[in-house]
Amino acid sequence: MISEAELINGCKKGDKKAQKTLYDKYAAKMLGVCIRYFRNIDEAEDALQEGFIKVFNNIDKFRNEGSFEGWIRRIIVNTSLNYYKSNLKHYFGVDYDEIQEVIEDEKLNFDNLSVEYLLKVIHNLPEGYRLVFNLYEIEGYSHKEIAEMLGVSINTSKSQLMKAKRSLQKVLVKKENLI
Amino acid sequence: MENNNNNDSFFREAFRDFERKPSEKVWSNIEKGIKPSFIQKTSILKSAKFIVSSSIIITLSVILFYFFQQKNNQIIKDENVGTINKNQITDNKTIIKANNNNKDFKNKNISQERNGNPIKNTNSETYSINSKGKPIEVNAVPITQTNIAEKNEKKQSEQDDKNSLNNANSNTTKNSVIADNATKNIQPVNYTFTNTKVSEITFSTDQNICKGEKAKLFVNGGKTFLWSTGERSQEIYVSPDISTDYSVAVIDENGNRKTGLITVTVSNCQAIYVPNAFTPNGDGQHDVFKAIGNGISKFEIIIVSRSGQVVYTSKNIDDGWDGNIKGNPAPMGTYVYSIKYIDELNKPQTINGHVNIIR
Structure with missing residues (x-):
């Protein structure tokens, strides 16, 4: 069994075998990330493909300072977001800078639901909500980071998340209508 | 944050080990996209090139900057000696005139002493600078004017409402004088006059466009703009695929904030x-x-x-x-x-x- 550090070194040297091993190790997991951003599996695979090309072409920039999976994941997420870039501004029509209200914690009860079902729920969110929901709830970025990544205000990020949650709640109520 | 989101850990947990096997073609496409490693090695060469080229650019820009500065100084000096001083004097006259008018009009309401004092002050102050005969430095003009502005503000606060209206007039006179006076190289500083009229900010109306068309959104008035699209210009062009609300936050020269919402309704015109x-x-x-x-x-x-x-x-x-x-x-x-x-x-x-x- 080759260690990850050896794998990464191999990739840095351009070793084909190392590259393939690394790909095999992370591809399925990263497609699992991509698929949350796209309703369509083809689009998700495109993003995965582009993301991995970036990973391999920039692997010499990985300094072994943090988790390698985290590094790949960040690239994959950014690549997925890039697919939205040209249209990004349309997904966040209103700037909710004026809204300063405290966003209530809306408790959602999604227990006993399969991941596949949850994925469907996420896919049913409008683009803007989905991006913020993915980034905040699952990737774990802060609103500040999300605001920077998407080029929106922090309050927009917050309000989109709030709306996403409300939307999810509605979906939960009308569960049977979803599929 | 943990308190804030009870369910976020749930979603994160749910998707932690979520995997989806990609199809075979993905890897073959990736293989094609990977640069051969020797190209990566040449990055050192590239960076060397980068350093050389950037240093050339920096040197050039420094030279250019100096050249321009010198030229600018020359112009300022020339004009200072030649015209500005004179202009400055005529200005003061204009200012006095404006204030005098003020006095004439409002004589009935305000005691002459009140009005008279500030005028004298302004007068002597401006003259003293000019009479020293020093060439006016770039900064000198705005500073003098600010002094006047400050004085005026004080003066205005002393005066009653009716007068303040007239004062506003005199302010505007001065403002325009400053603008005329300022050579191309001296930009007038933005003054805040307490009683200048709050500039009105209006927004372009909601628009209906056909899919694929552009809509022009703009703001009348204001100084800085921030659109929900991230753009910071007074007007923007948008071409949304679906009906979209655009908002813009505007700040005018007095620091007043106003937010506008413009809806662009997109319809499929070639229905x-x-x-x-x-x-x-x-x-x-x-x-x-x-x-x-x-x-x-x-x-x-x-x-x-x-x-x-x-x-x-x-x-x-x-x-x-x-x-x-x-x-x-x-x-x-x-x-x-x-x-x-x-x-x-x-x-x-x-x-x-x-x-x-x-x-």
Whole structure:
């Protein structure tokens, strides 16, 4: 069994075998990330493909300072977001800078639901909500980071998340209508 | 944050080990996309090039900057010696005049002493600087003016409402004088006059556009702008695919904030397409005449021959005319149609046109 550090070194040297091993190790997991951003599996695979090309072409920039999976994941997420870039501004029509209200914690009860079902729920969110929901709830970025990544205000990020949650709640109520 | 989101850990947890196996083609595409490693090695070479080229650019820009600065200084000095001093003096006169007018008009309401004092002050102050005969430095002009502005503010606070209106006039006079006076190289500083009229900020109205068209959104007035698109210009062009609300936060020169919301409604304008000819010869191509519609509800078509005979009617957009009248082929020629439908925006629409039968 080759260690990850050896794998990464191999990739840095351009070793084909190392590259393939690394790909095999992370591809399925990263497609699992991509698929949350796209309703369509083809689009998700495109993003995965582009993301991995970036990973391999920039692997010499990985300094072994943090988790390698985290590094790949960040690239994959950014690549997925890039697919939205040209249209990004349309997904966040209103700037909710004026809204300063405290966003209530809306408790959602999604227990006993399969991941596949949850994925469907996420896919049913409008683009803007989905991006913020993915980034905040699952990737774990802060609103500040999300605001920077998407080029929106922090309050927009917050309000989109709030709306996403409300939307999810509605979906939960009308569960049977979803599929 | 943990308190804030009870369910976030749930979603994160749910997707932690979520995997989806990619198809085979992904890897082969990636392989093609990976740069050979020797290119990566040349990055050192590249960076060397980068350093050389950037240093050249920096040196050039430094030289250019100095050159420009010197030239600018020259101009300022020249004009200072030659004209500005004179201008400055005439300015003061203008200012005095303005204040004097003020005095004349408002004599009845305000004691002369009150009004008189500040004028004297302003007067002597400005003169003292000029009379020293020093060339006015770039900074000197704004500083003097600010002093006046400050004085004026004090003065204004002392005066009653009626007078303040007049003072505003004198302020504007000064402002314009400053603008005239300022050479191209000296930009006037923005002054805040307490009683200048709050500039009105208005926004362009909501717009309806067809899909693919551009809409121009703009703000009248204001100084800094931030659109929900991230743009920071006074006007922006947008071309959304779906109806979208755009907001803009505006700050005017007095620091007042105002937010506007402009809705751009996008409709599918080419909701219906009607061909202008068809060939009902049974070859499988263009045998049927029918309209192709998008997002329309309620549809009605009537086709009439030149002699006024109704040859075809339908209320279903998916049906088409096969070019027969009562089972017999219609003669070649032009037929007139009228189509009525309700478009995406629930507006009734009518299209009249003609279609040719070509056999």
